[in-house]
Amino acid sequence: MSYENILVETRGKVGLITLNRPQALNALNSAVLGELLVATKAFDADDSIGAIVLTGSEKAFAAGADIKEMQSKTYVDAYLGDLLSGWDDFARTRKPIIAAVAGYALGGGCELAMMCDFIIAGDNAKFGQPEITLGIMPGMGGSQRLTRFVGKSKAMDMCLTGRMMDAQEAERSGLVSRIVPVGELVEEALKAAAKIASFSLPAILMNKEAVNRAYEMSLTEGLRFERRIFHSLFALEDQKEGMAAFAEKRKPEFRNK
Numbered sequence: 246m247s248y249e250n251i252l253v254e255t256r257g258k259v260g261l262i263t264l265n266r267p268q269a270l271n272a273l274n275s276a277v278l279g280e281l282l283v284a285t286k287a288f289d290a291d292d293s294i295g296a297i298v299l300t301g302s303e304k305a306f307a308a309g310a311d312i313k314e315m316q317s318k319t320y321v322d323a324y325l326g327d328l329l330s331g332w333d334d335f336a337r338t339r340k341p342i343i344a345a346v347a348g349y350a351l352g353g354g355c356e357l358a359m360m361c362d363f364i365i366a367g368d369n370a371k372f373g374q375p376e377i378t379l380g381i382m383p384g385m386g387g388s389q390r391l392t393r394f395v396g397k398s399k400a401m402d403m404c405l406t407g408r409m410m411d412a413q414e415a416e417r418s419g420l421v422s423r424i425v426p427v428g429e430l431v432e433e434a435l436k437a438a439a440k441i442a443s444f445s446l447p448a449i450l451m452n453k454e455a456v457n458r459a460y461e462m463s464l465t466e467g468l469r470f471e472r473r474i475f476h477s478l479f480a481l482e483d484q485k486e487g488m489a490a491f492a493e494k495r496k497p498e499f500r501n502k
C-alpha cells in the first residue's frame with residue numbers, strides 16, 4: 246500500500262504514523278481516514294508491533310475534519326453516507342495508540358487525539374472544539390469524550406464558545422497525560438510506546454480493554470470484568486515468566502504467550 250496523506254514507519258516494536266497533509270494543516274478528509282485505517286489494521290495484525298504513535302507536524306496535529314470536503318454536503322448525503330462513522334473503526338484499534346500532539350488539535354483533530362489511548366502534548370499544543378464557529382457541532386465524539394476527560398463545565402465552555410485550551414490547561418484538566426518540549430515530542434512518545442511494547446502483548450491488550458470498559462460500564466460491572474480478565478492472565482506463560490523474573494531478580498523475557 247502506498248500512502249499519500251500519512252507517513253508510516255516502524256521503530257523497533259513501535260509503529261509510527263505521521264499525518265502528512267501540511268498544505269491543509271492535516272485536515273482529516275476521507276482519504277486520510279482510509280489510509281489511517283489501513284495502517285492501523287496492518288499494525289494490529291503485525292505480531293512484531295506492540296504499540297503505535299500517531300503524530301502530526303509541529304504546527305498542527307490536525308486542524309479538524311476537512312471543512313472543504315464537508316461544505317457542500319446535504320443532510321441526505323450526511324445521513325445516508327453516515328458521515329464520519331468510519332472514525333469509529335479507528336477507535337477500535339486494539340493495540341495501544343499514543344497521540345503525540347503539537348500545535349493545533351481542533352475539532353476532529355482534538356477528537357482523533359481523544360480516540361487514542363493517551364495524549365502526550367508538546368508545549369505548543371492547542372486543543373479546541375471550534376465547530377460552533379462553523380454552525381455545526383462535534384461529530385467525531387467530541388461532545389462525549391471531551392466531557393468524560395475534562396468534565397461538563399469545561400466541555401460546555403469549549404464546545405459552546407469554541408475557545409482553545411493550551412497544553413498547560415489540558416494537562417491540569419486531565420486531557421493530556423504529560424507535556425514535553427515540542428522538539429522532543431516524538432522521541433518522548435516513541436520512548437513511552439517502546440516501554441509499553443516491551444511488555445507481554447496479551448497483558449497490554451487486556452489492560453487497554455479494561456481501562457476502556459470504565460467508560461462504558463457501571464463500577465460493579467467494570468470491577469467484575471476486570472477481575473475475570475485478571476484471572477485469565479494466569480493462563481499465560483508471560484505471567485509465570487514475569488513473576489519468576491521478579492523473584493529471581495532478572496529482566497523478564499515475554500513471549501506473548
Ligand SMILES: CC(C)=CC(=O)SCCNC(=O)CCNC(=O)[C@H](O)C(C)(C)COP(=O)(O)OP(=O)(O)OC[C@H]1O[C@@H](n2cnc3c(N)ncnc32)[C@H](O)[C@@H]1OP(=O)(O)O
Nearest residue numbers: 268269270272308309310311312313351352353375383384
Ligand atoms: C469533526 C467535525 C464534525 C468537524 C470539524 O472538525 S470542523 C473543523 C474544525 N476546525 C476548525 O474550524 C479550524 C479551521 N482552521 C483554522 O481556524 C485555521 O486554519 C487555524 C487557526 C488552525 C490556523 O490558522 P493559520 O492562519 O495559521 O492557517 P490557515 O491559512 O488558516 O490554514 C492553512 C491552510 O490549511 C487549510 N485548513 C486549515 N484547517 C482546515 C480544515 N479544518 N479543513 C480544511 N482546510 C483547512 C486552510 O484553508 C489553508 O489552506 P488554503 O490556504 O488553501 O485555504
